[in-house]
Amino acid sequence: MLQRLAARGCATLDLDQAARDVVAPGSPALGEIEAAFGPDVLRRGALDRAALGALVFEDAAARERLNAIVHPRVWAVEARWTAAQPPDAVRVTDAALLVETGAHLRFDRLVVVHCAPELQLARLLGRDGLTEVAARARIAAQMPVAEKRAFANFEIDTSASPSDTDQAADALADALFALARERPAAGGAALERLASGLAHGPRDGPRGLSPEGILAAAGTGRGIEMQALAAALQPPATGPWYRAASGEPSLPASGFCVAVAAWADCRRPADAELAVAAAGSIARLVHVEAGARADACLAAFVAVRLAAGGDAMRARGLAAECEALAARFGGGRPSGRLAAVWSALERYPAAPSTAGSLAASLGGDAGTAASLAGLVAPPSASDRVAALRASLRALAGRTAEE
Secondary structure, eight states: OHHHHHHTTOEEEEHHHHHHHTTOTTOHHHHHHHHHHOGGGEETTEEOHHHHHHHHTTOHHHHHHHHHHHHHHHHHHHHHHHHHSOTTOOEEEEOSOTTTTTOGGGSSOOEEEEOOHHHHHHHHHHHHOOOHHHHHHHHHTSOOHHHHGGGOSEEEEOSSOHHHHHHHHHHHHHHHHHHHHTOOOOOHHHHHHHHHHHHHSOSOOGGGOOHHHHHHHHTTTTOOOHHHHHHTSSSOOOSOGGGOOOSOOSSOGGGGHHHHHHHHHHHSTTOHHHHHHHHHHHHTTTOOOHHHHHHHHHHHHHHHHHHTTOOGGGHHHHHHHTHHHHHHHHTSOOOSTTHHHHHHHHHOTTOHHHHHHHHHHTTSOHHHHHHHHHTTSOOOOOHHHHHHHHHHHHHHHHHHHO
């Protein structure tokens, strides 16, 4: 797959190969692995992958220790490779555990390559020489494929013939090049609107994860990393980030909509699908209910459109355009609870406080309505708007360098 994309002109990086390179004999990483797991994971001075795999694929804590040693070095390889590519390159990074580690939002689009479970097992047995027990443990350590596909912008099923896979890779290359050609220019007007929407929106969020907290995490240099957001929850999540939700919070993730739209706009202006995908992932931190996650996706889509100059009075119609996409990234159909927000925006499209109050009286979320109305409210010269504007400009500069 990666070779086919490279032949089509994509710049490609195999992060799994990078992970093998950083633990080469004599490397600092290999010394740290030996110190952490003992000499039995080495064989003749090199990493014994089978021995290490037997330890880490059955022990989540051991996997975390290994990841803490290897991943920062792999990310450094990726950063150097990215910096070496020309600005117009279509960059494709291949890695096995992007979703599991919560690093998938570092990329504009996610491609999930999968095959039938029995074929996946057979390929592992044939490629890596594993026992069936070890191969099944390795598969069990990953997110189930059916669940991972909910994060995909593109899917490729490699269960059929190699020629079928090549055709799918060619179609993917065409789509990626078309997406690159559509890259819009950054616009200052959108950042002004987004700063206003954030200023009028909620300061608090479910389980302590606030809109501004999401933007602060996005500005740390690694982008939005789901495991870091999960650790910031109150109470902090344990285990995989995508199992962080344990019930339905009092505040909905739709309140994040302007923050998610702002991050997406700083990364790739007016890219609604990028914002929707991110909203679906972030909502998984706090919502078990698929409908609530889909609502967050709808609100993020509307926020992107309003930031680009859309009409708030048409928010209901804008949301209707996104229902299929929201269901995909949310994992189910929208709940319908945003109807109160759309009604409030129809009556008070540019009056954040009034729209929020009406949405609340109709059984909806005041924060979501106020933040969306804030995107089209008259410009404000408040210190808070000025500070948010400066933060968004700084974020836009950092994401342009990624």
